[in-house]
Amino acid sequence: MFAVNSHTQGSERINGDAVTSLSNPLDISPLDISPHCMKFQKLWIYDLRIFNEFWQTKMQAKKDLIFEKSIWRAVLKAYGLHTFSTLSQLQKFTLDYFDHYRSPISSKQIEKVFHHFHRLGIQKIGHLQKIPFAQIQARWGKDWCEFFRGVLDPDFTLWKWEPYRKAQVLEASSFFEDPVIHMELVKEACRQQLETWSKIYPSLSIEKIILTLGAQTEEGDQFLEVGFGNHPSLKKEFAWILRVLEEHLLHIELQSPLQNISLKLFPKPQSKGLQLSLFQKTDTSVSFQEISEKLAVQGYFAFQPELLPSNVPEDSWRKTNPQNSQKNMGAHPVATTRPLIQYAPRNIPEPKGKLYFTERLHWFDELGKEFKRDYYLWFSHGRWLWIFKNQEDQWLEQGIAE
């Protein structure tokens, strides 16, 4: 279940002071539910699967929220698009969509495609269903195909989930013991701070730097804002960034001696490829635990085995989170004497030919019932099967040795 809310209402609600959290379930910071919340143009999209039924029901009472089973359907509803909507309405949404995901498709190209539809006599969204997706992909490419798949088949198309994250801002201040008049000391302080950041964040690209020159009185404070349109890398283009900063500082005339300076650095927002992933790291230091947690959020199950006290093969281990698993698997007493492929036991007719005995398991359950298994290896049809005979003289196959 997903909910969509418009930006203005959503932001008021999220930052709202007047509403209480009980009366309004969405009175929460987007960062608190960050992987489950995303912003698309002016819309806020919430993944409600993290909330329990109580809160979901409570939220459904809100009339200004749109609840749907798929994000595509919810977003289309928010834009007022349906089968009978005109293509000009769809065109506006198309512009927003490709703009949001920073697609290489330009507005001119979008206009061309819609003009082509117009020439074909297609007026409503529903008419697009006559064109096969394969044909759309062959003619205009994969991005268009995915887009139209979402529009025409919203219940079964995955939305590109881009978790909402607050932009990181680096900030540092330096205080001078004696009031400073010369700019050289300011430059040196900036250089040292930038150098420190470049070592800590080697892959950082800069969007903007704001330097505050703090005078003895607040009225004398001066601000210097330097924007970088090409987003230079702090580490690789360090000298050039410093040079630009120095050039700007040359034009500043100090009206009174400086007591402190404060440097704010705004990093470039992460690119599309990185934002699409839940892993916000590019180095190889992602731990197994972190990976399994992130995969679990997406509904996948990553595991390592955890040994259990039982000697019965199917009960001797279980899949568990890497955090809880035992690291020393070599300590397992019978691990190396059992075959690698195992599955749930299934009945087989009595084997013929040579059998090679491997182990006997004999145990009692909680109710006192006796169990017995004699395990053998049996070569059959070019494979070494792992079979056993139970206490009722039935033959069962449980694995293949390899």
Place this chain on the structure above:
Amino acid sequence: MVTTNITQDEVHKQLPDWLNAKLISPPARGSKAKGCVFTQVLGAEGSGTRRSVLELIPAGQKVIWLASEWRIYAPLLWTLAQKKKLQLLGVECADRKRWRNLWRELFEAKAFDVWVIDHLHLKNAEGFFLKQLLQNLGVQVFVLEDRVHAFCENRVRISLQHHEHSLNWQKGANPHQVSIPAQYLQAIREQLCSL
């Protein structure tokens, strides 16, 4: 095809270095991949494909083992991996439609040196998608499958012969044939007992 027979002792001495050199060597003929090497391990269930894959992986690597249905006795697999100092993580996902998404996430994590695709019965489109995805990532991918795939540069056929796994390189670099003794079956043979 030229076949080079190597004696058992030589295999034990030379195998690790030879395999490492082979796998780290430049991509095979016709391959456009820059860093990623796809090796298909062909063989029926029980012929030793999984054990052989562990032999082929260089020591100390981080390995992700993907299977649609987990039918492996995990304590033994992890014990074997631990002997080679491999860090192993298993992932089970039966839904074919969600594989590409899973691969994308694992690709973004960039935390694994080796991917093992255990009998996922990949379609050609899926295989080439994976190849395209990983082409600039220096990883090794082992595809365990009965059916021959076109997207793999190297192909190894494993067959079980007289308690030995015969390992035959069919595609990529120089064709070689080596045998790896199945230690488990060897041990069983020593304590054999008829019914």
